[in-house]
Amino acid sequence: GIQVEQSPPDLILQEGANSTLRCNFSDSVNNLQWFHQNPWGQLINLFYIPSGTKQNGRLSATTVATERYSLLYISSSQTTDSGVYFCAVETDSGNTPLVFGKGTRLSVIA
C-alpha cells in the first residue's frame, strides 16, 4: 500500500515563529487532506488539497502531486496551534478511506 511520511516527527516553536511541515507519499493520490488533532482528539479539517496552493489565515498548504509531496506552512505560531498535524491521502477515486501519516507533534511555547 501507499506510504505516507511526515517530517519532522516533533517540533518545538517559540510563539511567533514560522514553520513548515512536510508530507511525502509514495504513489499518486486522488485526495490529500491536512488535519489538526486537538488535545481532546478531535480532528479539525485544515485543507483539502490534492494539488495546488491554498491559504486560510496564518496557515497555507501546497501540494505538488507530480513530485508526491505536500507542505503545510504555519506563520506567526500561537500556543493554540499546539497539537498533532496529520497528512492523509486517498489513492483511489470515489469514496475510499484515507491513509494517514504518523503526524507531526507541534508544541508552541510562550
Next chain:
Amino acid sequence: GAVVSQHPSRVICKSGTSVKIECRSLDFQATTMFWYRQFPKQSLMLMATSNEGSKATYEQGVEKDKFLINHASLTLSTLTVTSAHPEDSSFYICSARVLLNTEAFFGQGTRLTVV
C-alpha cells in the same frame, strides 16, 4: 463543512461487557462510513469500511466478530466492541464524506477504557 457526530465521547466499561459507539451524519446521507482506531501517541489506523445495507469490510487483522459494525440507515453507523478487554482500550473515530471525491469529515471520537 459537513457534521459527523459520534457518541459517546468517553466510556468506561468492565472487561467482558459490550460497548456500542454511534456515528451519525447530521446534515447529509452517507452510504459509506469509515472506522479508525488510534492508540496513544500513534496515528489513525483504518479498522473497517461500513456500507449502508451490506456487510462491513474489515482490514486485515481486525476481528469482525469482536468489532461488529452495523450501517442500517444512510445517516447512522454503529461499532459494537463485544466482550471488551483492556487491550481494546483506545480512541475510536469515524469518518464520512458528503459526496464522492470530496473531503472527509470526522466525528469527535470515542475514548474507550476497559477496566
